[in-house]
Amino acid sequence: MRKTVPTLNETSTPSTAATRKGDSTWTIVSTKERVSTPKIALLAAAFALVSGCAAPPASASGSGAPGKTRIVASDYPSRPAVRQFVAAMSERHGFDAASLDAVFSQVRRNDEVIRLMTPAPPSFKRSWRNYRARFIDPTRIAAGVGFWNAHARAVNRASLQYGVPEEVIVSIIGVETVFGRVTGDFRVIDALATLAFDYPRRADYFRSELEQFLLLAREQGSSPFAAHGSYAGAMGLPQFMPTSIRQWAVDFDGDGRIDLHGSPADAIGSVANFLSRHGWVQGLPLRYGAIVPNPERVGPLLEAGIAPKFAIAELREHGVDSRDPVSVDAPLALIELVNGDDPPDYWLGGQNFYVITRYNRSSFYAMAVIELA
Known part of the structure; x- marks a missing residue:
């Protein structure tokens, strides 16, 4: 039986949103109901209550491999940059500032995120052949054949609907997550906040993604602490960032919700839709x-x-x-x-x-x- 989460606030136009499914799945569902403006403040306040109950306590190991991730206690609510972000979220989207303060009090800076995001030193010599060897290997190829065979109908339908070759759709999921085997175990809100406020070289981009992520959580009334993904905040089999989820993820299995973790069909359709919407030309050679x-x-x-x-x-x-x-x-x-x-x-x-x-x-x-x- 699926647990139901009370809807806290929904935008006035249909959009995609996210909710935790069971104990291991971050699910994206379509949101279609309207909520009147006077309810926004009350619903946003409930957001903080639900978030506080759902957030697991931060540990020294964080969401990465045990013993490798340093989690730093939060001072986010007192930071000027966070105060500005909260004020902007309140002004643009009707969030209650106190509710967001309560959320940020539970967000933790993750130093492993910064380490993984930091570019290699200038002395490092990039090599295509070395990079290629990481992705073109017998294990990934065998997994790809199995994934393609298991989801042949969805792959074929996505290819026909969006004009993208079947093998390209499958390959992207393989390169991203080895067909769902490695989707990331970083708490997404920690990763995004760390990069938004503790990684200046890309702060603007990640503040935008944090904004989109919080909108996803609010639209469905889910805990923003439930989602796990990559160190950059990407989620699901196709590793979509929050902006990509809201703009290009699709419900391809027709069950009324977009689930990029638990529904390979939704992941397949979403990858094909992303490529199509970005200008894919059917029949044109790849190289x-x-x-x-x-x-x-x-x-x-x-x-x-x-x-x-x-x-x-x-x-x-x-x-x-x-x-x-x-x-x-x-x-x-x-x-x-x-x-x-x-x-x-x-x-x-x-x-x-x-x-x-x-x-x-x-x-x-x-x-x-x-x-x-």
């Missing part, structure tokens, strides 16, 4: 082999980034050509995959390669998805 005889001439092409901007004729002016047939007017980008001290690999990426990088803004990531697919 083209590149001929680069003179790498010293391609600097201007690489400086232009990975968004496809150049016709093949423009690439040829820089000594670059395609090994594969390509339309004369198809926009392309030159993709360089560095290999440490060894020569880089070169490819040409079109619109669909670029769309994959909207999921994770890395050429390494997009190429891993393509090769696993």
Whole structure:
């Protein structure tokens, strides 16, 4: 029997929201009822009460591996940046400030989150071949075949509905979580708050995601302390950030709720919808082999980034050509995959390669998805 959680506040337009399902699943459900404005303050106050009851006590080990995560007692409610955030949430979304203070008093800074988010030192030499080996391996491939076979109907239906190849949909879930085996055990609100208020280089982005996460929790009346995910706050089989959940997650199994943890069909449909909404072009190749005889001439092409901007004729002016047939007017980008001290690999990426990088803004990531697919 599913436990019901009282709805605390819902926006005036249909949206997606999140709730804890049982003891292990963070579920996203559609919210359609309207709540009148006078109820907002009272409902938001209840938010703090429910949150306080549902929040497990923070421990020294945090939500990561035992003995590896340092949890720091909260001083968030007294910080000026948090005070400004709370005031903005109250003004923009009708949250009760005292209720949010009660939530933030239970949020803990997680130093492991900061460690994992911090970029590698300049001396570290990135290598596509090493990166590739992490994702293209017999275990992941076998798991992918099993996942695809087990959910063949949903994968096929998503491909037909959204125009995205079946193998790409499956591959993204494989790269993200090994088909649901590794979805993350960080408490999402701790991860997002840590990055929003203790990681200045990306504070604006993570404050926006924290805002969206709190909206998810409020819309369904769920505890914001229930969700677990990656150190960056991504959740479920497809590792959607809160903004992506609210904008692009779909109820693909038709049960009236969006469950990115417990419903592979919802995860499959949501991945396909994300790619479609970001400009996927049905039938367009994922990549083209590149001929680069003179790498010293391609600097201007690489400086232009990975968004496809150049016709093949423009690439040829820089000594670059395609090994594969390509339309004369198809926009392309030159993709360089560095290999440490060894020569880089070169490819040409079109619109669909670029769309994959909207999921994770890395050429390494997009190429891993393509090769696993």
